[in-house]
Amino acid sequence: MPRPGRNTYSDQKPPYSYISLTAMAIQSCSEKMLPLSEIYKFIMDRFPYYRENTQRWQNSLRHNLSFNDCFIKIPRRPDQPGKGSFWALHPSCGDMFENGSFLRRRKRFKLLMSAEHLAQSKQSDAAHYLQQQAKLRLSALAASGTHLPQMSSYNLGVSQSSTFKHPFAIENIIAREYKVPGSLAFSTMQSMSAGYPLHNQLTTAWPHMYNTSMIDTVAPISMASGDYSAYGMPLKSLCHGGQIPLPIKPTPTSMAGFSALPPHIPAFLSNSPQSLSPTSPQTATSQSSPATPSETLTSPSTLQSVAVH
């Protein structure tokens, strides 16, 4: 298994699969969803290897998006014209990477349901998940951004291993690149208790992995404004419950993997989201590029205004 270099992958192929790379890209943005073009951009910005042979790897990446159930397609809002849909991670695929590491994935995320229900429920799950995520953020903000008493219960809803996240886990890779503005105080609180930085981003990103019964008790988001959720989906038409997808081979993760951690953290873990190539120009990233469609959607600050009014 190749290991990430100390400082850079330079032009070498990163040890991450397309699924991992795509998951990184999606997790890197605050909305946890990106259009295809932004996923491309994220990967090319960080991994110079993927600045060449774009036809080849982009075809593979599109194949992965369609083929793997861990990715869900979210349609654009009518007032958000553009090509293609947004792509997000399925809320229940948070632990598909072994020990949360991007370097290896032994469980293939697979929805267990009949074909006729697949497309519909995938969207339903997505809508439900994203609404819950919005609720979660809203509740966090409503708590003045300084304290969220029930939040510790988020660790109770899943297996013990889910609280441990590999240094190569999504949140650990991305967390150092992006900080949720509205949850900074909470994130500090969590990182002190969890032992890993910005652990709360996992709970924010995948509320389904945690205690969702608590979430349902918080103030619901008003659906009055156009009946669209913060994520560009018509909630009324999509939020009618969904079946729970399961990994096809749920294997318990263990702390045993901890001893086998790679000795080095990739350069982009500790640096700002810039190119890993020392010679490459600093190109726009998904975080810094102006007015991408996803960024015009709900951000924590947008939710805050919703909460206030």
Place this chain on the structure above:
DNA sequence: TCTTGTTTATATGCTG
């Protein structure tokens, strides 16, 4: 026309 998305096929490497 180009991008996006789906599907099928094949090959390779790893794991149990």
Place this chain on the structure above:
DNA sequence: CAGCATATAAACAAGA
């Protein structure tokens, strides 16, 4: 060795 995960190629359709 079978099965799985992943990579790659390619054909095709739909939409901006």
